Amino acid sequence: MNKNFIFPKNFWWGSATSGPQSEGSFNKKHKSIFDYWYEIEPEVFFNKVGPEVTSNFYNSYKEDLAMLKEIGLNSFRTSIQWTRLIKNLETGEADEDAIEFYNNVIDETIKNGIIPVINLHHFDLPVELYDKYGGWESKHVVDLFVKFAETAFKLFADRVKYWTTFNEPIVIVEGQYLYQFHYPKVVNGKKAMQVLYNVNLASSKVVKVFKSRGYDKDGGQIGTILNLTPSYPRDINNTEDVEAARIADTFFNESFLSPAVKGEFPKLLIEILEKEGVIWQSTEEELNIIKENTIDFLGVNYYFPRRVKAKETTCNSKEWMPDKYFDNYEMPGRRMNPYRGWEIYPKAIYDIAINIRDNYNNIPWFISENGMGVEGEERYINTEGIVEDDYRIDFFKEHLENLHKGIEEGANCFGYHTWTPIDCWSWCNAYKNRYGFIALDLETQKKTIKKSGRWIKEVTEKNGF
Ligand code: BG6
Numbered sequence: 001m002n003k004n005f006i007f008p009k010n011f012w013w014g015s016a017t018s019g020p021q022s023e024g025s026f027n028k029k030h031k032s033i034f035d036y037w038y039e040i041e042p043e044v045f046f047n048k049v050g051p052e053v054t055s056n057f058y059n060s061y062k063e064d065l066a067m068l069k070e071i072g073l074n075s076f077r078t079s080i081q082w083t084r085l086i087k088n089l090e091t092g093e094a095d096e097d098a099i100e101f102y103n104n105v106i107d108e109t110i111k112n113g114i115i116p117v118i119n120l121h122h123f124d125l126p127v128e129l130y131d132k133y134g135g136w137e138s139k140h141v142v143d144l145f146v147k148f149a150e151t152a153f154k155l156f157a158d159r160v161k162y163w164t165t166f167n168e169p170i171v172i173v174e175g176q177y178l179y180q181f182h183y184p185k186v187v188n189g190k191k192a193m194q195v196l197y198n199v200n201l202a203s204s205k206v207v208k209v210f211k212s213r214g215y216d217k218d219g220g221q222i223g224t225i226l227n228l229t230p231s232y233p234r235d236i237n238n239t240e241d242v243e244a245a246r247i248a249d250t251f252f253n254e255s256f257l258s259p260a261v262k263g264e265f266p267k268l269l270i271e272i273l274e275k276e277g278v279i280w281q282s283t284e285e286e287l288n289i290i291k292e293n294t295i296d297f298l299g300v301n302y303y304f305p306r307r308v309k310a311k312e313t314t315c316n317s318k319e320w321m322p323d324k325y326f327d328n329y330e331m332p333g334r335r336m337n338p339y340r341g342w343e344i345y346p347k348a349i350y351d352i353a354i355n356i357r358d359n360y361n362n363i364p365w366f367i368s369e370n371g372m373g374v375e376g377e378e379r380y381i382n383t384e385g386i387v388e389d390d391y392r393i394d395f396f397k398e399h400l401e402n403l404h405k406g407i408e409e410g411a412n413c414f415g416y417h418t419w420t421p422i423d424c425w426s427w428c429n430a431y432k433n434r435y436g437f438i439a440l441d442l443e444t445q446k447k448t449i450k451k452s453g454r455w456i457k458e459v460t461e462k463n464g465f
Contacts, residue, residue, distance in 0.1 A: 005400060005404045012074060018078060023057045033176075073460065171227065194281065234310075234329045252306065
C-alpha cells in the first residue's frame with residue numbers, strides 16, 4: 001500500500017536562488033569576486049557563460065514571481081547582493097536604483113502570496129574588499145558586512161520577516177582558501193581557519209545588530225544557511241575510520257553549526273587547531289558576541305553525504321590542511337548523480353533531522369536547498385515542449401520521505417525549499433546542469449514550467465503527496 005506523506009500545518013514549500021545567480025549584473029555598482037574572475041579567466045566557466053545576464057531576474061522579476069505563484073510556492077529565498085545594494089562600501093550607503101529594485105522584488109513577492117526569505121551573502125564578496133583588505137581574512141571587512149546588513153534591515157525589514165546571514169559559509173573557507181574552486185584560489189590552512197572564525201563572527205555580529213535594533217519585534221527572525229554533509233565512516237566497526245569521520249564533521253559541519261546554534265566552537269576543533277599552530281586570532285569581546293547572539297532558525301542545504309576513511313595517503317600539500325586527519329572515501333556501489341558528480345543518499349536528511357533534534361536544541365529549521373542538477377535536459381522535452389523530469393520528482397520524493405520520517409520522530413522542521421525555482425547560473429558550471437522547476441532557454445530567455453513544476457503545485461495544494 002502506498003503511504004501518504006502529509007506535512008505539518010503552514011509548512012514552507014518553496015525554492016531558493018541567489019542574487020548573483022539569477023539577477024544578472026545589470027546596473028551593479030561593484031564587482032563581486034565572481035564578476036572579476038570571469039573577466040580575467042572566462043575559460044574557467046562552462047561554455048564561457050558568465051554572470052552578466054544569468055536568468056535576467058533584474059528585468060523579469062515580475063513575470064518570474066508570477067510563475068513561482070503559478071507552481072504553488074508559498075515561500076522563496078533569494079539574496080541581496082552586497083555589490084548591488086551598497087554604493088559606498090565603507091559607509092554602507094545604499095544605491096538608489098538597487099533600493100528600488102529590491103523594494104519591487106519584495107513587494108511583488110508578497111503580492112503573490114509568497115513569503116520572502118532574504119539572505120545577505122552568497123559567495124559574492126566585493127572584489128575591491130579582497131584587493132584592499134584580503135576579504136574575509138580581515139576583521140574590518142567583517143564590520144563592513146555588518147554595515148551592509150544594517151542598511152538592508154533599515155530598508156526592508158518592515159516587510160521581510162525571515163533573514164539569513166550567510167549561505168554555506170564553509171564553502172568560502174573551502175573554495176577560496178583550501179581547495180581552489182573559488183577566486184582567489186588561495187591554499188593556506190592558517191588563513192582558512194582565520195576566515196572560518198571571521199565569517200562566524202560576522203554572522204553573530206549581524207544577529208546582534210538585528211536584535212539590538214529591534215528588528216526581531218513584530219515577528220522578525222534571523223538565521224543562517226549551512227550545507228550539512230554528514231560524514232559517514234567507511235567501516236563503523238573500525239575505530240580509526242569512525243574517528244576520521246568525527247574530525248571531518250567537526251571541520252565541515254560543526255565549525256559553523258555549533259557557534260550559530262550554541263554560541264561556541266567545538267572543543268575538538270579548537271584542540272586540533274591549537275595543536276597544529278593554526279588557531280585563529282580572537283578576543284574575549286568577540287567570543288562573547290558569538291556566545292550571546294545565536295540564531296533563531298537554521299536553514300540546511302543538503303545535496304550529498306561525505307564518506308570518510310582513516311588517513312591512508314600522505315598529504316602532498318606543503319600547507320597545513322584539515323585533510324591531514326582523514327581521506328575521502330569512494331564507497332563502492334554508491335548511487336551517483338553523474339552530471340554533478342555528487343552521491344545521492346536521501347537517508348542523510350533523516351540523519352540530519354535526528355542530529356539537530358538530539359544535539360542542537362531541536363532548533364526550528366528547514367531544508368533550504370535540495371536538488372538535482374542534470375545536464376542536457378533538452379533530451380526530455382516532449383511534443384508539447386515540456387521537460388519531463390521524472391528523475392527530479394523521484395529525487396524530491398525520496399528526500400521528502402526521509403524528512404517526513406524525521407518530523408514524525410520529533411524533528412522541528414518547518415519547510416522544504418528546493419534548489420532552484422528557475423534554472424539559474426551555477427558558478428563555474430554556469431548553465432551546464434539545470435536544477436529548476438522552470439526551464440530557461442538561454443538564447444531567448446523563454447521560461448517554461450517543467451513536469452516537476454506541475455508536480456510541486458499538487459504537493460503544495462495537498463501539503464504532501
Ligand atoms: C549550493 C549553493 O551549494 O548548491 C548554490 O548554495 C549552488 O549556490 C547549488 O548553485 C548547486 O550547486 P552547483 O555547484 O551545481 O551550482
